[in-house]
Amino acid sequence: MNFLANSKVWAKGLVIQPMKKRTVTKEDIANLLKTFDVAVCDVSGHVNLAFRMTNLCLTLISFNVQLQDEASCTLHYLDKCRDDEFEKLFMTKVDICAKFDSCLRINLKGSSKFTEISFCMDDESWRILEKDVQSLLQQGLTDRTKMIRVLWRSTPSEWNIMDGFSEFGGSPLLVGLIISSLEKSFRLVDIGPNPENRDEEILGEKAELRRFKDGTIAESTVWESKSWEKHTIIKRIADYVLMKHLSLENKDLIHVVDQLDFCLLVNGQDPVSSSGTLLEAFDTLAKQLRLLDDIPLKISTVQPLDSAFRHTCVFPPEPHPLAYGKSSQRLPNFATTCIPSLEVMIQLEGSGNWPLDPVAMEKTKSAFLLKIGESLTNYNRQNALTNYHKNDRFLRLLSSFDWTFSPMVIDINNDFNLKDEKEINENFMLSRKSYEQNPHDIERAMFLATSYDKASEAWTKISPSKSVLKRMASYAKSSTELLTNLILNGQSGQYTWECLFRTPMSNYDAVVLLHQEKLCDPQHVLFPAETPNGKLVTWGKPSKDFHPYMPLNKGAVKSLHDARDKLLCAFPKTFKMWYGSVGGDAVGLTWENPKKRSREDADETMPEPMSILKEVGDVGKGLVRGIYLLKAPKLQ
Incomplete structure (x- = not known):
């Protein structure tokens, strides 16, 4: 493995023969390299074991080697090998969707170069297109990507020899991209060569001659993008280069990069554009706090904790209308009741x-x-609080990790030693003592250990429970399968990208539908809930008690969270509530611990499900649109 990772003899060719009995000369290897991209001679010296291996498998940007890159990563993780690392490294299949940061599907049937290909030539001319695409993308993307892998499964998986070559080339060409860094990948300007050393223009009319502040004159290309669209720059470059040089149309290129952006937009704009205002507000608040002199102890440090400061909030807070001032023309008539802290x-x-x-x-x-x-x-200034994507790999980890018998160790700074790991394992085994007595009720079902929290006290002591974690893993698995299919094969029928955010209503025992126009943030509801296939228990009209907006001078209105809190207090052990934390007009209900109730106990203490759901409707009167019973509680 160390040889694969660090050897530099791949370009010279390898010979699997003892030095004293070697029959293959340097001239023989040179002749092999003229015919094949990679040469690895067997013991006899007459067979090239790597005759099917191309430079696309071996050569990458900056003359790195994909095989060497994989070997280097393997050595890195073997150094930190835990009990099950060997199986993960050598026995677990890694799909192209999980390995690469971005994937591109190319339909080559519309290309003039595709029609010139013959599948029965000795040099496998269909690989020429792989090399062309590889070369074009490397020249166009330059140092934005660390690795580019082009793969074309031109032969159908189920091919009958009697069909000839009619079905060949039907599959799209797949391209996997690994970005080098955010700074390089999302930059807006590409600076090309000096005009005296001008090479063939890969970007054509996109490139223009510019003079920079330091006096240099060079070809440059500007990819103007808004702050929340920088992740699409690589897509725009790849699409432009391939359409220009391969005579492809835009519909032939499917770059998986921005299909889910729609769910983050509010009124056609990503709220992340307000991040600069948010950070300015925090700086103002921090300065005000450090300048306070009428408290017993001075404030030495102010640190941000909220996810919005880390750019990980789904809907970052936007500047509140009150922050504009009375004389501002931007002051609207209504302000949202939901002011996040x-x-x-x-x-x-x-x-x-x-x-x-x-x-x-x-x-x-x-x-x-x-x-x-x-x-x-009393500071006589505005309150600073009024100012103001990934992914497939995470879903795979969430669905495949053994949460019951393994702790998730998060070593961000790579400073864990054997003593730390021993302490984490002891804390984990202590949390699993109750498993033998009651496997369904495990404390800290999700055990996350960090350098400052080796007992998983901070994040997962209270939630999620075993049942919630099981449901999360199930959703993650189905979402991973859907994502993989969409990336590799595209949309098919009704299963599209939107399905990732649409929970099947049939998974719940009862469903409560809410009036969308009465929610705190109605614009955050991506898809209005469909009417489930169940028995309608009760329905209600919207009430004025619930309103997503309030007049600026009328004070606060009834909180929309009151209904949820009342339900939790009124039915603490009757059912479990499932709802979206960032937006949704439906609440799912599942009956709590149905297997623990016998039929006799149910007859004495358990009310009828219809009466329970009617009480739910009474609590949420004015907010509840309809309640549907899908499944009655199961009894032993």
């Missing part, structure tokens, strides 16, 4: 007067927060 951590200067009792310490912290809030209010 963003968590930050405040660290005070050191002191030896803190109480040791936990309750007293919490009260002291609360007193500090109240004083800080009062001081900010």
Whole structure:
């Protein structure tokens, strides 16, 4: 493995013969390399074991080698080998969708070069197209990508020799891309060669001569994009180059990169464009906090904690209308009732007067927060809080990881030692002591260990439960299969990209449909819920108590979260609620622990499901559009 990863003799050819008995000369190897891209002679010296191997398998940008890259990665992970790493490295298949950051499907039937190909020639001319695509993409993308792999399964998987070559070439050509870095891949300007050393223009009319600040004059290409569209620059370059040089149409190129962007747009724009305003608001708040001088201890550090500061929030907060000021023309008539708060951590200067009792310490912290809030209010400035993609690999990990018998170790800084791993394993085994007594009720069903939390206390102590984790893994598995099919084969029938965000209603025992126009963020509902195939229990009209917007001078209206909280209090052990945290007009209900209730107990204590659902409708009156019963509780 070390030889594969670090050897530089691939370009010279390999001979599997003892040095003392070698019959293959350097001239023989040179002749082989004239005929084949890669030469690996067997013991006899007459057979090239790598006669089917091409430079597409071996040569990559900067003369790296894909085989060597794989071997190097394998050595890296073997150095940190745990109990099951060998099976993951050598026994687990890695699909092209999971290996590469982006995939491109090319339908070559419309290309003039495709019609010139003969599938029965000795030099396998269909591989010429692979080389052409490889070369074009390498020249067009330059250092934006670390690896480009072109693969064409031109031979049908189920081919009858009597059919001849009529079915050959029907499959699309697949291209896998691994980006080098975000800075290089998402840059807006490509600077080309000096005009005196001008090569053949790969980008044609897209390139233009420009003078830069340092005085240099060079060919350059500008790919203008909005901040939330930079991830499509590689797609635009690849599409342009292939359409220009292979006579392809736009419909022949399917680049899997932006198919899911629609779910992040609000009013046609990605809220991430407000990230700059958000960071400015945080900086303003941090400065105000550090300047406060009327609190017992000075504030030394202010750190952001919310996911919006890390650019991982699904719908980042946008500047609130009140932040524009009274004289602004941008002030709308209505403001959303849902004003998100963003968590930050405040660290005070050191002191030896803190109480040791936990309750007293919490009260002291609360007193500090109240004083800080009062001081900010008196600061006579605007409150800073009013200003303001991946993927297939994660789904595979979520669905295939053995959460019951293995801890997930997250070593971000690569600083774990044997002592840390031993401590993590001991904490994990301690959390699994209850498994033998009750396999269905495991504390910390998802065990995530980090350098600062080796017992998985911070993230997963309370949730998810075993049943929730099982449902998450099931959804992740089906979503992975759908994603793989969409990437490799495209859309087929009703199963499209949108299905990734549409949960089947048949998975629930009952479904509560809500009035979309009464939700806090109705624009976050991607797809209105369809009427499920069940018995309609009750229905209701929308009420004025629930409204997604409030007049600026009318005060707050009834909170939309009250209905959910009341349901949780009224039916704590009757059913489990399933709802979307970022948007959705449906709530799924599953009966809680049906196997633990006997028929006799159910007759005495368990109300009829119809009456339960009617009570649910009464609690959510004005918000509930309809309640449907799909499955009655199961009894032993």
